[in-house]
Amino acid sequence: MTDNSDSYMITVIGHGEFEQQDRTLLQSIERQQIDVHYHCREGFCGACRTRIKKGSVTYLTEPLAYINDDEILPCCCRANSDIEIELD
Amino acid sequence: MKYTTFNQHTVNALLEPMFFGHPVNVARYDQQRHSIFEKLIEKQISFFWRPEEVDVSKDRVDFQQLSDSEKHIFISNLKYQTLLDSVQGRSPNIAFLPIISLPELETWVETWSFFETIHSRSYTHILRNLFTDPSEVFDDIVVNEEIKVRASDISKYYDDLIFATQLWQTQGEGIHQAYGETHVINMRELKKKLYLCMCSVNALEAIRFYVSFACTFAFAERKLMEGNSKIIRLIARDENLHLTSTQHILNLWADGKDDPEMAEIAIECREQSTAIFLQAVEQEKQWATYLFQHGSMIGLNKDILCQYVEFIANHRMRAIGLEAPFAITDNPLPWMNTYLNSDTVQVAPQESEISSYLVGQIDSEVSSDEFDDFDL
Ligand SMILES: [Fe+2]
Numbered sequence: 326m327t328d329n330s331d332s333y334m335i336t337v338i339g340h341g342e343f344e345q346q347d348r349t350l351l352q353s354i355e356r357q358q359i360d361v362h363y364h365c366r367e368g369f370c371g372a373c374r375t376r377i378k379k380g381s382v383t384y385l386t387e388p389l390a391y392i393n394d395d396e397i398l399p400c401c402c403r404a405n406s407d408i409e410i411e412l413d
Numbered sequence: 414m415k416y417t418t419f420n421q422h423t424v425n426a427l428l429e430p431m432f433f434g435h436p437v438n439v440a441r442y443d444q445q446r447h448s449i450f451e452k453l454i455e456k457q458i459s460f461f462w463r464p465e466e467v468d469v470s471k472d473r474v475d476f477q478q479l480s481d482s483e484k485h486i487f488i489s490n491l492k493y494q495t496l497l498d499s500v501q502g503r504s505p506n507i508a509f510l511p512i513i514s515l516p517e518l519e520t521w522v523e524t525w526s527f528f529e530t531i532h533s534r535s536y537t538h539i540l541r542n543l544f545t546d547p548s549e550v551f552d553d554i555v556v557n558e559e560i561k562v563r564a565s566d567i568s569k570y571y572d573d574l575i576f577a578t579q580l581w582q583t584q585g586e587g588i589h590q591a592y593g594e595t596h597v598i599n600m601r602e603l604k605k606k607l608y609l610c611m612c613s614v615n616a617l618e619a620i621r622f623y624v625s626f627a628c629t630f631a632f633a634e635r636k637l638m639e640g641n642s643k644i645i646r647l648i649a650r651d652e653n654l655h656l657t658s659t660q661h662i663l664n665l666w667a668d669g670k671d672d673p674e675m676a677e678i679a680i681e682c683r684e685q686s687t688a689i690f691l692q693a694v695e696q697e698k699q700w701a702t703y704l705f706q707h708g709s710m711i712g713l714n715k716d717i718l719c720q721y722v723e724f725i726a727n728h729r730m731r732a733i734g735l736e737a738p739f740a741i742t743d744n745p746l747p748w749m750n751t752y753l754n755s756d757t758v759q760v761a762p763q764e765s766e767i768s769s770y771l772v773g774q775i776d777s778e779v780s781s782d783e784f785d786d787f788d789l
């Protein structure tokens with residue numbers, strides 16, 4: 326399914342840390358049973374908009390929803406380093 | 414400034430603001446000041462669907478089995494959505510096209526409005542299937558007090574902007590008399606009206622629709638009215654794109670990436686903008702009370718619906734840089750997310766093939782190294 330050469334650590338503030346395993350960051354967060362808001366899962370609605378405190382991500386599809394410099398859309402990206410994020 | 418359908422002067426569209434610059438002349442997209450709008454156009458077109466392709470025939474049987482209070486909830490929501498899409502099918506065109514200065518934004522507004530007309534046509538498709546003569550339902554929309562109070566709030570900001578633009582384009586800046594009233598027309602006032610109108614449109618598409626979406630999907634959770642639910646899922650997917658577009662416009666202004674005067678107005682009108690959102694939330698809560706006046710439906714009641722409106726409003730307001738005003742942090746209706754997920758929305762098989770074909774075309778423009786993270 327996924328290649329694990331980029332299995333970075335994801336820290337969700339208030340929810341602990343875990344390894345990235347899935348195709349998207351959103352799927353990795355969901356695997357941890359962490360409640361995260363989403364709608365489209367394709368990067369156009371912005372419902373999953375999340376603040377990133379440390380690290381960076383690579384987009385699988387270009388996000389169409391508006392995001393600030395310190396925000397990411399977990400539904401269409403994955404970490405390309407260890408990251409720290411904060412859900413609303 | 415007088416409107417012209419083809420401005421004969423050379424204009425560098427890369428230096429124009431989104432609104433109130435020079436009128437657009439050549440509809441060209443090879444150079445774009447804000448390329449996001451062309452991306453939204455491509456995405457929207459890839460979503461193309463036709464109401465007639467969704468089979469709603471089974472809903473007729475389901476509808477007969479609903480209780481009277483559930484019938485009231487179902488039909489009232491359809492009336493309200495019919496109102497919202499009646500407004501959205503015409504207003505962005507009439508209010509925004511005369512003052513837009515960028516071809517990519519002009520075409521986005523036209524594409525957006527066209528999809529609203531699909532939504533309007535889909536309500537007739539749904540109601541024709543439920544009633545031999547649906548005119549009683551449609552006729553009530555203009556006389557029902559609960560709907561009328563919402564209609565005047567929704568159309569107010571559009572009408573204000575449209576009228577001021579007409580005065581400006583026919584008589585220029587100044588103090589004008591019309592219909593026994595005095596109107597002060599200057600660029601600052603026009604831009605303020607535009608800003609507030611854009612906030613109101615965002616609140617409409619980002620918040621107002623969600624009470625009726627929740628009711629529709631609560632029926633679908635019980636395997637009832639599933640044809641209707643399929644149509645509403647397609648509408649919700651389009652609306653998600655529309656609200657993204659108005660969030661972009663509001664944020665481009667606020668961030669000073671378009672017209673610097675609009676950045677000032679965004680700060681100046683922050684309180685009024687917040688009030689527009691809070692008013693929409695309040696009206697939606699009142700609407701929930703009206704819906705449930707004869708009794709609740711399984712899986713949904715007034716209180717939980719009101720909490721959901723607050724939860725959605727927090728997200729929407731934060732997205733345009735306003736404070737989230739409500740204490741709620743957890744989604745009270747987590748199953749809503751599944752219905753709003755675009756991966757699983759499909760019409761007829763040929764329809765989904767068409768949409769993936771278009772998506773494929775868009776993706777082919779992405780450079781190959783962007784696929785490094787894909788495993789097929
Ligand atoms: Fe619509």
Ligand SMILES: [Fe+2]
Nearest residue numbers: 501618652655
């Ligand atoms: Fe819309």
